[in-house]
Structures are given as C-alpha cells and as structure tokens.
Amino acid sequence: MKRHLLSAGDLTRDDAELLLRTAEELRSLADRPIKKLPALRGRTVVNLFFEDSTRTRISFEAAAKRLSADVINFSAKGSSLSKGESLKDTSLTLEAMGADAVVVRHWASGAPHLLANAGWSKSSVVNAGDGTHEHPTQALLDAFTMWRHLGNLDGRRVAIVGDVLHSRVARSNALLLKTLGAEVTLVAPPTLLPVGVEGWDVETSYDLDAVLPKADVVMMLRVQRERMNAAFFPTVREYSRRYGLDGRRMANLQDHTIVMHPGPMIRGMEITADVADSNRSVIVEQVTNGVAVRMAVLYLLLGGSEPAVGATEGTNL
C-alpha cells in the first residue's frame, strides 16, 4: 500500500501525471468564490517543522485547509547538535493525537524516511524538505509550472543552475524531470556539483553561457554567501559573473524559455532584479502552483481509503 511521499523518485510517470492533472483541476479553485473543498473533512494534517520555512509551511497549511482538513502546526526547531530522540517522541505524540498525515521538514537528510519506516506511527509522511536530500513537492510544483507553460515535458531541456551540492530542490527535480521525460543539465562550478553526479543520468556543465541558448527552462538555485567561506567559490562577484543570471545572459534565451527560482532569492547573487521581475520569470506563479500541487498530494494520499500515489510502505529510497 502506498502511503508516503518521501522522494520524487518514488513517483512513477503515471503517479506524476496524475498529480499534475489533479493539481490542474485544483488550481481552478483559486478562481472560485468559495476556495474550499470537503475531501479531507475530519482528517488531521500535522505540519512538523524542525527547520524554519515559513513559505513551505504556509503553502502546506493553505493546501490542507482548502481541502477542509484540520491543521496542526508543530514547530520543533532544534539545532543539529540536539539528539534525535525528540523526533521519535514527537512522532509518538502525533500518533497519539491521531494525525492522518505528517508533513515534515527536517535539517537531517533521511528524517522523513525514519519517520515513515521506524514503526513509530501509522501516519502518511510527506517530505517537505530534508537536509540536503530531497524536496519532492517543490519538484512537483516546478514540474507543474513548466507543464503549464510548455505542455508535455518530453525532450524539454531544463538547466538547473547553482549550488546543486547542497540543494534538495535540485535532487528532487533531477529525479522527477527525468521521470517526466525532460533532459536536465546541472550547471555549477565543479565545487558545487556532488561527487558521483555522473551516475545521476543528467548532463552537467561548468559553462552557463553554453547551456542557456538551448534551454527551455532555466532554474536558478539559491547560493548561500557562507559557502564562500568554505572555499566553494572565491567571491560573490566571481560567482555572479560566472553563474549568475543577468539581463545580458537572459537575452540569449529562446523566446519561450521561462526562468524559475524556488526561493528565497538572493537578488544580485544568483539572479539580478531585472531578470527576477521580467516577464520570463514565473517565480510568483510557482508560489500559487505550490498550493495546488500540495493539495493534489494531500488529496491523493488521504482522500480515499488508501493513497493513489507515493512510496510503498517499507521502501527506503
């Protein structure tokens, strides 16, 4: 039985397309006078956040509430030094409260897997971002946004640019976009590409200018200034010159190419303000789509007697 959404890699093409179609139906809800559906009435969704992320939490909260679920926000922020016993205890508490789904954001890679597989609770687990591992609903909303602009993603070229090494968004996108037939190119300085990326079945490039003219989608990833201190790149100025998306580079894009960013943006670092605010940018739309996609995920996991998508119980990846 499928119960969880832990990794974008859990989704088959049928699963992913069902999610996108469902999100499309749910997106129209935003245009209706009553933005509420009864599907999850009486279900309890817990947003369990061990790491601050106001935008992701609000997006899940809106999604659950529009489906009439009861929402409990549980902020259990702890440092990465604190022991994980609290994850277990928290999980047992939520189980005792009768949570049907736990949406979990955690600083530790794999924490949602642990929650789903440790036998602490029977809830469905939705990964809302774990460490530097995955963020499957972000990948779904990104794919949904591309799909709305470009249609079928088969053979579409998607450039994901920036700090791939530390990006859960990049990992989930690489997996999901591959499932949907797109061709992904990861663009970063060699220091910010993971070891073993050759095995990911994606293209990689160190040269942004060579990749841009062919891309249908350019997704800019956030690059934290602190990475500079760990010698991933010499200076912000050098990074921006080599890997930032500015007006000059934008001019080399095809007419239909869209620019995306999972947020929060650092204007002037990986993307300039004029690009972020240009009509190619779908960054604001990504936020709207996030609610629709998360509604689709929650509905398909919790809406019936058993879920229609997601990871099989006991799978680990």
Added chain:
Amino acid sequence: MSDFLIKGASLLGAEPVDLLLSDGTVAEIGSGLSAAGAEIVDADGLVALPGLVDLHTHLREPGREDAETVETGTQAAAMGGFTAVHAMANTDPVADTAGVVEQVWRLGREAGHCDVQPVGAVTVGLAGERLAELGAMADSAAKVRVFSDDGKCVSDAVLMRRALEYVKAFDGVVAQHAQEPRLTEDAQMNEGELSGRLGLRGWPAVAEEAIIARDCLLAAHVGSRLHVCHVSTAGSVEIVRWAKSKGWNVTAEACPHHLLLTDELAATYDPIYKVNPPLRSATDVEALREGLADGTIDVVATDHAPHPHEDKDCEWQAAAFGMLGLETALSVVQQTMVDTGLLTWRGVAERMSATPARIGRLSGHGRPLEVGEPANVVLYDPAFSKVVDATELASLSRNTPYVGRELPGRVVATFLRGTPTVLDGKLQ
C-alpha cells in the same frame, strides 16, 4: 582448578586431536588421550583456535557505563572467542594517565572473562595538542604498549612524528585512526554517488589514505612502529602494501563489518549502519579481503563500539558512529574469508590471535596451541548457522548491524588459561 580434556577438536582446521588443559597450560596433545578427573569436552566437528586477541575494543568504562562496562564488554569478548582485548582510550575520563589505564586494567582483572589490556591516549584528552604521559602509562601496572587517540586522528604531523619517536623507548606502537579532520567535517558516509543522492555529507577515501601515506613516511623516517587502525579503502590497502614492500615497520587492521557490509546500507537511513570509518563500496570490500588474505592487512580487529539505544534510534546525522563486533567477528571472518577460500583456519589464528598479540606485545596470548603454552583456546563450530538476534547478545548495547542476518558458526567454548569463560555456548 579442574582439568579439561578436549576430545576430537580439529586443531586449526587439521585432523582431529585431543587436548588436555591442565594448570593453565596445554598439558598434552595427541589422539586417544585420557586423564583421570578431567572434565571431558566433546569437540567433534569443532575447530580449535588459540584464544582470540582484539586490538581494538571500546569497553566504554569509565564514563559511559550505560553503553558498556568492562564486565559486560569482556563477557561479550569471551562469547566471541576472545581471551584478550585492547580497551581503547576514548573513555571519560580519557585513558591518558597511568591512573586511568591502571583502573581499566584492574577492572578487567576483576571481571575475569578475558584479559583487558588498556590502550593509552597519544595526546592529553585526545585533544591532539600535547603528548600524554606515554612513558608513565608504559611503566604502570597496565604496561601499556599500544597508544591511540582512536575516535580522533593525530592529525598534526609534528605531534605524530614525536609520538612515533617517543614510544620507541619502551617498544610501543602508535595505532593511528586515519581521518584527515578538515576533509571529513560533519561527514556522514562514504563519499560516492550514493552520498550525493542521499544528501549525506561525503567521507572521501582520500581523507583516510592521505593520513596513512603520511604516517607510513613518518614511521619510516623516524624508524618506528606504526599500526593503522580500521583500514577501510582499497587505496589504503595499496599504500600499506607499498609501505611493507619498502620493509617499513607498518601493520594494519581491518574490521569485520568492512569485510562484509557496503555503503548501500546507508540508503536505509538506519543509523545502525553508521560507523567510523564508514562502510565503503563493494570494490573496497573486495580489496580488504584480498589484503587480509595476502597479509598486507595483518589483523582483524573488531572496533566493537557499543552505543545505547537512544544514540542509534534517531536521525542518521544525529546518531553516534559505531557498531558492536566482538560476538560476531569470528562468524563474519568465516563467512567472508574462510568460506570463500581466501583464508585457512591457520590464517585466521594468525590474524586474530598471534599477530594482534605480537603487535600489542602481549606475552601470554597469541601463542601456538602446543604443549606447555598457555591454555587459551577457542572451540568453534563452523557448521552452525544462526540469524543474529540482538537481544541475545552479552553486550550491554544492541547496536549490531547484523540483526536479522544469517551468519555461520558459533563459539562453543572459550578457555582463558585453562578456565572456561564460555562452555556449551554459555557464559561461565
């Protein structure tokens, strides 16, 4: 003390013979032996090995008696066929003074399940800044000969050089935990394709190999003995092989888990598989087995590292490094080395008894099973097969990575100087 007459044991895997253990020594070896008043041990189908010696055990006492005590740790050792273990220094307080090593040594004597030979810390508090009083520990009742900051690497090249030089005065050896600290900051698992996929910070092989290469060169330069703890990569095996080919005085150990398990297990995110150094690739496992077979790697050492349940029942990143090893070591070695034809039982005895005793300068252990030698004997049933059940372990902790796995073999009896510490598979 009663005598024991072991009937029909296959001595190091050879033809069955009888062994009479009397007054703490092997009194007679031959067929059809009889001895009035001796307790008979039927050893039909069992392999007799000299008592095993572990160069790398964490007994956790003093300081972490919730994880293991000298009492429970030595019980686990006896159950695994060990008659001597080297207790690592990373206790609380750290075993960096004569006082602490003598305390551990005394606790071992009181427990009596196997001999406990304390390892002394190389640097004060394992801090890697100042040399501990190595000479005082060597001169203490514990007669420390192995010095290690295990758990931490003596990464400062000058400090390592001085330690290697200094221990020459009392025939000591520095056992290095080879881990370049800057290359492994917050590292969680073997660096490779899988670490990238799982989003777990990678632990590159080079972080181990660079230190081993440096230390081999240092040991050669100052003409001292170096022992390399828990070699885990194919590259490390190559470097040790090269150092030995130069005639340098370098020895190395491999752990059972590195001979059997691979980094693929990290994909479960179950911290039971989190260990330092991390589980590596299948290629590395293969190279370790080859190295152990051809003698590049001298010793199998357990790195028995008990942890309480709560330190493993949590997020991978928050969990402690380490696995239990004492009670499963011989079974894993049988499966990976003997059943594969890479090593004979004689070879096992050399790598798990004679050589570790020699490196640790333990005079009463690792002796051949000959008349007049100390009666440290293990009787082992290689035909036995079991599924590992953590609740049956003698160790206070339960963090064995082999839970639910079928492993061959069973220690039927362990004799420490003629006295059974384990008989019929049960602690005495």
Added chain:
Amino acid sequence: MPAQSAAEPGTPTGSDRAVMDDRDVSRALTRIAHEILERNKGLRDLVLLGIPTRGVPLARRIADRIAAVEGAEVPVGSLDVTMYRDDLRLRPARPLLPTEIPHGGIDGKVVVLVDDVLFSGRTIRAALDAMNDVGRPEAVRLAVLVDRGHRELPIRADFVGKNLPTSLVESVRVHLDEFDDEDAVLIAGTSAPTGEEQTR
C-alpha cells in the same frame, strides 16, 4: 492505482441486452431539449452542467439541440462531484474530473444538471453539494438519459430519456460515441456491475 477514469467502456458480456440504440438516444435527447425549453420558457438564464464523465457530452448534445431550435448558444459546463461523494473514503483516492463553470457563473441561473443514469441519487446529492460551493442558482433541475429506479435519497429527475425498471442485480451501461464508438444503453444480467454503475 485507482480506476483511470470512468471513460473506459464497460466490457460487453454475452448477456448484454440493448434497450436503446443510437436513434433512441438521439430522439430522447431531442425530447429532453424541447422539454427544458418549454419548462424554462426559452433560453433565459439557462446553464447546462454535465456530470463527468458521460454527463458532459450529453449536456453538450442537449445544448446543440437547444441552439438549433432557438438559434442561440446556451452555456455548457461540467461539474465534478468526486470530492463530494459520500463513499469517498470507501475506495482508493480517485482522480479528479474536470469542473468547468461557464463564464458568467451560476448565481441566479437556472442550472440543469445532466447525467447518464439516475440510480440511488447519491451522485446528484453530491452534485448539489458541489454546486453549493460554486454559487447560488435560482433553480436546479435534473436531466438524465436513463432512470433505472432504486432511489436511496429523496431525489427525482425533471427530464428523463427513458424510465427503465431494473432489478438490483442488473447493471445498466450507457455507451456514447464520444467514448465508446457507439450510442446505446445496455442492460446486463447478473454480471458484476462495472464502471460508473458501481458508484451509483
């Protein structure tokens, strides 16, 4: 996985018996179109909402006939009732079907819901709830191609293509050209009900 959609044609069995053919279906829809116009006294404020899957093309066909008579278009849309079904939790999560509310909405309009088969009445109950979240019509009417009886709720159709007395062990299937390459209403004996028949 859930059933892909109700659009999959039911597999005819040996015991299938056609109770309406393409000409019967066509005549019934023409009659319903006229009845709707008569009852509504023309096109004023009229909106047709088909219930997916087969209610949607039926609504379109009725709208085409109305347009032919009146010479003006009537707004047509679709209303998915999946999330409002009272048996939502009894089966695996089902895919959503399209909801398209015509431009101008349904507030103050006369909405005619169109479905293929009226059985227990539960689908229509769900549709009334769904509509409640979309707007407030002046009146709601119901048009169905077949009424097979066995109501479980106090619901009745205003416009019926054919009243078809059935036994509960029988199943009724509507085939439409848009999905099934033919127009027909089939009745099957004791074989297990399939397709949307199961949802009642």
